[in-house]
Amino acid sequence: MSNLLLKGAHVVDPVANLDGIADVLIQDGKISCVCPAGEGDCKQDTKGTTVLDLTGKVLMPGFVDMHVHLREPGFEYREDIASGTRAAAHGGFTAVAAMANTKPVIDEGAAVKFVTDKAKEVGVVKVYQMGAITVGLKGKQLAEMNDMHKSGAIAFSDDGMGIQDPQLMRRAMEYAKVFDALIVAHCEDESLVDGGVVHEGIIATRLGVAGQTSLAEALAVHRDIELARLTGVRLHIAHVSAKESVDLIRTAKAAGDVRVSAEVTPHHLVLNENALDKTYNTNMKMNPPLRSTQDQKALIEGLLDGTIDAIATDHAPHAPQEKELEFELANFGTTGLETAVPLMATHLVSTGKLDWATLVDRMAHGPRRVMNLEPVTIAEGSVADITVVDPEKEVTITRDWLVGKGKNSAFLGHTLKGCATEVLVDGKLVLADGECV
Amino acid sequence: MSMLKSKHLLNIEDLSNDEIYAVLENAKTFKEINDRPIKKLPTLRGRTIVNLFLEPSTRTRGSFELAQKRLSADSLNFSASASATTKGESLIDTAQTFDAMKVDMVIVRHKYAGTPYVLTQHMDAHIVNGGDGINEHPTQTLLDLFTIQERLGRIEGLTVGIVGDIVHSRVAGSLAPALKRLGARVVFVAPPAYQPVVPEELGAEVAYDFDAVLPELDVVCLLRIQGERAEGLSVPTIREYASLYGLNKHRADTLMKKDAIILHPGPMNRGVEISSDVITDPRAYILDQVNAGVATRMAIMYMMLGGEAGE
Numbered sequence: 001m002s003n004l005l006l007k008g009a010h011v012v013d014p015v016a017n018l019d020g021i022a023d024v025l026i027q028d029g030k031i032s033c034v035c036p037a038g039e040g041d042c043k044q045d046t047k048g049t050t051v052l053d054l055t056g057k058v059l060m061p062g063f064v065d066m067h068v069h070l071r072e073p074g075f076e077y078r079e080d081i082a083s084g085t086r087a088a089a090h091g092g093f094t095a096v097a098a099m100a101n102t103k104p105v106i107d108e109g110a111a112v113k114f115v116t117d118k119a120k121e122v123g124v125v126k127v128y129q130m131g132a133i134t135v136g137l138k139g140k141q142l143a144e145m146n147d148m149h150k151s152g153a154i155a156f157s158d159d160g161m162g163i164q165d166p167q168l169m170r171r172a173m174e175y176a177k178v179f180d181a182l183i184v185a186h187c188e189d190e191s192l193v194d195g196g197v198v199h200e201g202i203i204a205t206r207l208g209v210a211g212q213t214s215l216a217e218a219l220a221v222h223r224d225i226e227l228a229r230l231t232g233v234r235l236h237i238a239h240v241s242a243k244e245s246v247d248l249i250r251t252a253k254a255a256g257d258v259r260v261s262a263e264v265t266p267h268h269l270v271l272n273e274n275a276l277d278k279t280y281n282t283n284m285k286m287n288p289p290l291r292s293t294q295d296q297k298a299l300i301e302g303l304l305d306g307t308i309d310a311i312a313t314d315h316a317p318h319a320p321q322e323k324e325l326e327f328e329l330a331n332f333g334t335t336g337l338e339t340a341v342p343l344m345a346t347h348l349v350s351t352g353k354l355d356w357a358t359l360v361d362r363m364a365h366g367p368r369r370v371m372n373l374e375p376v377t378i379a380e381g382s383v384a385d386i387t388v389v390d391p392e393k394e395v396t397i398t399r400d401w402l403v404g405k406g407k408n409s410a411f412l413g414h415t416l417k418g419c420a421t422e423v424l425v426d427g428k429l430v431l432a433d434g435e436c437v
Numbered sequence: 438m439s440m441l442k443s444k445h446l447l448n449i450e451d452l453s454n455d456e457i458y459a460v461l462e463n464a465k466t467f468k469e470i471n472d473r474p475i476k477k478l479p480t481l482r483g484r485t486i487v488n489l490f491l492e493p494s495t496r497t498r499g500s501f502e503l504a505q506k507r508l509s510a511d512s513l514n515f516s517a518s519a520s521a522t523t524k525g526e527s528l529i530d531t532a533q534t535f536d537a538m539k540v541d542m543v544i545v546r547h548k549y550a551g552t553p554y555v556l557t558q559h560m561d562a563h564i565v566n567g568g569d570g571i572n573e574h575p576t577q578t579l580l581d582l583f584t585i586q587e588r589l590g591r592i593e594g595l596t597v598g599i600v601g602d603i604v605h606s607r608v609a610g611s612l613a614p615a616l617k618r619l620g621a622r623v624v625f626v627a628p629p630a631y632q633p634v635v636p637e638e639l640g641a642e643v644a645y646d647f648d649a650v651l652p653e654l655d656v657v658c659l660l661r662i663q664g665e666r667a668e669g670l671s672v673p674t675i676r677e678y679a680s681l682y683g684l685n686k687h688r689a690d691t692l693m694k695k696d697a698i699i700l701h702p703g704p705m706n707r708g709v710e711i712s713s714d715v716i717t718d719p720r721a722y723i724l725d726q727v728n729a730g731v732a733t734r735m736a737i738m739y740m741m742l743g744g745e746a747g748e
Contacts, residue, residue, distance in 0.1 A: 200634050201634060201635065202634070202635045202638050204633075204634045204635075205633045205634045205635040205636075205638040205639060206635075206638055207550055207551065207572065208550045208569070208570060208571050208572025208573060208607065208610045209550045209551075209570065209571070209572065210571070211634055278447070278448060278551065278554060279551075279554055280550065280551030280554055280555070321527065324527070324529055325527065325528065325529075326528060326547065326549035326550075326551065326552050326555065327549065327550060327551045328549045328550060328570065329549060
């Protein structure tokens with residue numbers, strides 16, 4: 001493998017204590033030298049080294065999206081491992097964690113291996129697979145979590161469905177605790193959701209559709225935090241959307257006697273219920289729903305103060321026939337992999353709400369910490385999983401610009417500033433100048 | 438040229454206050470025609486109107502169909518049982534199919550909110566909302582306003598109580614905001630489970646005690662209880678609901694203003710929100726509403742299509 005010298009980028013990595021111009025040399029898939037400007041040059045064999053000028057760009061440890069739906073096996077018409085990981089690279093991610101709600105459900109070791117093997121073959125970025133907590137995601141019977149764990153499952157989740165039975169969730173946590181597995185909770189009390197398709201707020205009245213109260217999420221968050229306290233399991237709360245949930249997680253973290261982490265999606269950070277109107281845009285229909293402006297504010301606060309550990313997209317690709325429907329019939333979900341970085345750059349970084357270092361923590365270090373992955377830093381010896389963002393590059397989100405199969409983005413038509421231009425996975429360029437290699 | 442600013446009638450907000458009054462004015466003329474022995478006018482001759490009823494409906498569909506016939510439009514009824522939608526065709530395909538047939542107007546009724554808007558994105562025809570889910574039912578509002586205006590001579594300054602399952606009512610979704618902006622005071626009278634999430638968004642005040650608010654009301658608009666799970670979850674029993682929120686003879690005789698009027702969009706659940714002896718109360722104008730429905734629907738279709746090309 002030839003060497004690669006990344007020259008002149010603004011390197012940001014709070015773990016490596018870097019926030020300035022530096023050159024980064026990649027050899028054999030690893031970072032072999034990091035040289036801040038004015039401290040000499042990376043030693044290199046100039047013959048075999050390709051130089052990439054990254055002046056004006058921001059170079060960071062590779063971003064990880066710990067919540068995506070790759071849809072393979074079973075729903076390849078929506079997305080598959082090849083197209084989903086291509087979308088991930090296009091969006092600036094070096095790794096993704098895929099949810100288990102495929103067909104068949106990933107609820108046994110062989111299924112986990114199917115995905116991870118296939119990903120090694122066709123995946124553009126690294127793929128971690130989550131296993132189901134219950135057989136078929138039916139919430140009735142524990143799945144063979146240890147078998148899946150041994151087959152490489154990174155965590156366990158019934159994402160897409162909340163586990164309604166508290167005793168079952170408790171048993172799942174107790175069982176997972178034995179081999180220190182992570183439980184990723186999709187917090188949703190179905191009796192309180194009661195058929196709601198939007199937030200139970202002003203938008204439910206405005207659109208004349210049933211709403212779901214924030215408490216449908218927050219009560220489940222509360223229950224699972226208490227069960228995690230009881231069992232000692234590592235608990236991660238998926239796609240937090242409500243202020244009440246943020247408050248509960250903050251309090252739990254402050255108490256210090258429960259191992260809990262949380263993620264938030266870019267769409268919940270950037271949008272609120274007012275994004276919906278009487279044009280009933282089904283790309284704005286997601287679960288959990290877009291909530292109030294107060295909820296949105298609380299999510300941003302939670303992201304900033306560290307209550308929320310990770311930004312994860314809940315990338316949920318759907319086919320046109322599943323979205324071009326009556327609002328109440330359309331599937332829930334928006335795609336997210338390709339819009340996450342542009343949204344964060346535009347709405348949080350360039351507005352001064354969030355600095356690059358904090359973004360690196362929430363999109364690179366945070367998700368790795370939560371999933372107990374080997375850290376990736378911009379330092380000698382680290383795996384060369386790298387995300388490079390051009391903060392000045394403008395992009396208009398169109399169906400054609402999106403490389404994934406799912407075109408159901410809540411942000412179609414938005415012009416955003418700042419997007420990934422280079423992505424390296426194990427030192428190999430998978431995105432160059434904004435194009436998938 | 439359509440006499441209305443908006444090409445479609447999807448929500449009541451598509452009509453300005455002046456346009457609402459203009460519809461009511463035109464409806465007055467049509468109502469007189471409906472009292473003649475020969476009720477047919479040539480106004481919409483040569484126009485094609487599809488009644489796309491994807492949810493069962495008798496009174497609204499019948500009212501539209503009769504209004505179309507009296508205006509000499511050619512109409513086609515496309516109901517849920519006969520429709521391709523039950524065979525799995527998507528709404529968009531149905532819309533495009535009728536669009537290809539070059540129809541002038543579609544009246545759509547569906548159990549899902551926002552359906553009329555979806556049609557506008559796939560058809561050239563004028564779209565009229567005949568009731569979408571629990572969202573809106575703007576032509577019902579026009580006939581309600583007509584009846585109120587006809588009986589009480591005004592809308593502005595009145596206090597209107599809408600009583601019943603409001604959150605699941607498309608009738609309230611259109612009527613309340615219209616009344617509010619025409620200067621009426623609107624009170625939603627219902628137990629908590631039947632109140633909308635944000636009543637103020639529809640321009641209404643909230644009341645839980647029917648007996649306390651009834652003496653203030655100039656118009657009592659009763660709504661039926663919807664949904665299969667009503668009893669036991671939203672309210673304990675129908676009996677208890679009727680005892681608290683049903684308009685019975687005793688309530689009407691002791692608490693209602695002498696010159697107040699009783700409305701009900703139908704279908705009625707006798708003995709629940711309205712008792713049989715109230716239906717025959719001289720202050721009840723429920724059948725007048727039905728009568729006004731044909732006239733107001735003639736008016737709205739005439740105003741949307743009447744003067745267009747070909748005249």
